[in-house]
Amino acid sequence: MCAMTLSGCLHLDNDNQKVIDETEEDTRVFVTNSEGLSVELPPLPLNFVFSDVGEDGPEPSIGITSSGCIFFIALEKPMRSCDHGLTWNNVADITQAPFTSDPYGWVDPVTDRVFNIHMMGLESTWIGWSDNDGESWLGNPHDSGPIPLNDHIKLATGPWVDEGYGIPGGLSPIYEQAVYFCYNKLLGIFCHTSFNGGATFEVGGQIFGLATGDGGLHGAITTAPDGTVYVTPRVETPAIIFSKDNGYSWETRTMGEDVGTPYP
Numbered sequence: 001m002c003a004m005t006l007s008g009c010l011h012l013d014n015d016n017q018k019v020i021d022e023t024e025e026d027t028r029v030f031v032t033n034s035e036g037l038s039v040e041l042p043p044l045p046l047n048f049v050f051s052d053v054g055e056d057g058p059e060p061s062i063g064i065t066s067s068g069c070i071f072f073i074a075l076e077k078p079m080r081s082c083d084h085g086l087t088w089n090n091v092a093d094i095t096q097a098p099f100t101s102d103p104y105g106w107v108d109p110v111t112d113r114v115f116n117i118h119m120m121g122l123e124s125t126w127i128g129w130s131d132n133d134g135e136s137w138l139g140n141p142h143d144s145g146p147i148p149l150n151d152h153i154k155l156a157t158g159p160w161v162d163e164g165y166g167i168p169g170g171l172s173p174i175y176e177q178a179v180y181f182c183y184n185k186l187l188g189i190f191c192h193t194s195f196n197g198g199a200t201f202e203v204g205g206q207i208f209g210l211a212t213g214d215g216g217l218h219g220a221i222t223t224a225p226d227g228t229v230y231v232t233p234r235v236e237t238p239a240i241i242f243s244k245d246n247g248y249s250w251e252t253r254t255m256g257e258d259v260g261t262p263y264p
Contacts, residue, residue, distance in 0.1 A: 051085030063107030063114065069133045071114050073105035078116040080134045091134035092116070097126040108157040110177055115155055115198060117181075122149050125183070127198055140199055142181060142192075150183040150190070154231075155198070158223025164245020165193050165203055166227065172196065178246045180221050180229055189218050189233060193247040207231070207241055207250045 031041045055074035062072050069082040076097050077090040102119035116128040116137070128139035142150075157177040160170040169178055175197030182191040185206075192204030218241075219232035231241045239254040 049085065051081070051088075053079050053081075053088045055079060055088075055090070059103055061103070061105040063105055065107055065112040065114065065133055067112070067133055071105060071107060071116075071134065073103045073116060075103055076100040076118055078105065078114070078128075078130075078134060082133070091130075091137075092128075093137050095137045095139045096128045097139070102151065102153055104153050104155060106155045106157070108177055110157070110159075111175070111197075113157075113175075113197065117153055117155050119150060119153050119183075122151060125150055125153050125181075127155070127181070129198055138199070142201060149185045151185070152217055153181070153183045154218070154221050155179065155181050156221035156223060156229075158229055158246075159225070159227045161227035161244065161246055164243075164248030165195075166246040166248075169193070169195050169246055178223075178227075178229075180223075180247060182218065182221055182231055184217055189231065189241070191221075191231065191243075191247055191250075204247055209241070209250075209252045 029043055030038050031043055033039050053072050053074055055077055057072065057074035060072060060074065062070065064070050067082070068084070069080055070085060072079045072088070076092070076099050078092050078096070079088045080091045081088045096116055097118035097120060099120070100118035101121055104117040106115040106117070107113070112131070114130045114134060116130070118126050120126055120141070125142045126139055127142055128137050130137045157179050160166040160178050162170065165178070172195045174195070177197070179194040179198040180191060181194070181198070181201050182189060184190070188206045190204070190206050192201035194201045217234040222230045224230070227244070227246065229243050229247065233239060233241055237254050238256050239252055241250050241252050243250045
């Protein structure tokens, strides 16, 4: 009798439905291939840890050397952590900029040279560098010419090519990479190339064309493995400015006209 009663308690009428506990797949997380298409692979098990640098850092930039040391440019302070972000120290010395109007940092992925770059008012930019993970530094000012104006500074490095500035640059025994420094002045983008690792910038000047529009604002400098260097101007027509001869000459390539520009 008890068994029958218990059996009756578990009986479900045809009008009732069983509740199935299913875990819905999160479609917001997916993996893509080199063409941007979704593939059936699990995502990487990424874990993120908050690290307090201990300093204010508007317009921050970050880089990592092959030793694992992290450099975070916090205003005029090059902050360094060599323990995965657990502790941070200001490693600047008297050769570095005492203040900044616009900070920027870059780590050369080939040579591990750390660049600590600061706009000094609108007159010039102080470019500092270290080849030993910030243990010691050197630095030089970059004169922006007879019109003392440079803003929105950017710096990057890339391989030399076998034409243009790459001919003397590739023969330089001082530094194995080309160093590029770009900024905007009034209505144009100015880009310069260094043959000695960023100590001085002997050649370069204003880029003409679309780069002269909209105040000369631009994004970060990017270089390709073949030595092509790219600069992205802020213009209505989406475009890239690029040089295949280490900054000796520049070309512009636009996109989106087939669907209507500006703002395609």
